[in-house]
Amino acid sequence: MENNEKPVGKKQIALNIVSGKSKHKMGFGAGSIELNNVSPVIIDRGEAILDIGAMHGKSKAERRMRFSANREDVPNGRQVWIVWIAVERTEEGQCYAGATACEMWIDEEERRGWKILADHVNKLDAALKRKVILDELGLEEKRLLKELLISHNEEWWNNSPDELKNALNVTE
Known part of the structure; x- marks a missing residue:
């Protein structure tokens, strides 16, 4: 491929790679959050996909929606899940270290949505702190996320903590 040619096809989204930078920062930015180690997964309409747009509230499901904190404003919505997945490098190698799920409801016809932004932020923070909070997901959503x-x-999955594997252990 020549330098002026561009690759054909969609750019594939991947989970972020854990950076090798020191986590012990001093001075400016000492309290900042490192988001390079977390990626959002959207579970919607029987499909789980990586959607980096969710980091800024612009996932495919969230685009062109007006959100309300009042659930009654979206009576005909469908349930959509954002799962924050934190990746970490351990002695065994990379792994999925934290996972938390947040709910939202989307009504595309009315272009209305419901979500609690504070819950999304708190769950993102919990995933970064290597917590696993997936109790609210149904069996199908857990199966899709695990797949x-x-x-x-698969290597990251095999290196992941038992807490995550047990949370997604779906038997039908």
Whole structure:
């Protein structure tokens, strides 16, 4: 491929790689949050996909929506989940270290949505702190998430903590 040619096809989204930078920062930015180690997964309409747009409230499901904190404003919405996945490098290698799920409801016809932004921020923070909070997900959502994580990188899945594996252990 020549330098002036561009690759054909969609750019594939991947979970962020853990940076090798020191976590012990001093001075300016000492209290900043490192988001390079977290990626959002959207579970919607029987599919789990990586959607980096969710980092800024601009996932495919969230685009062109007016959000309300009042659930009654979206009576005909469908349930959509954002799952924050934190990736970490351990002695065994990379792993999925934290995972938290947040709910939202979307009504595309009315272009209205419901979500609690504070819940999304708190769950993102919990995932970064290597917590696993997936109790609210149904069996199908857990199955879809597990399949996505394994298909994305089975080695990372195998290196992941038992807490995550047990939370996604779906038996039908």
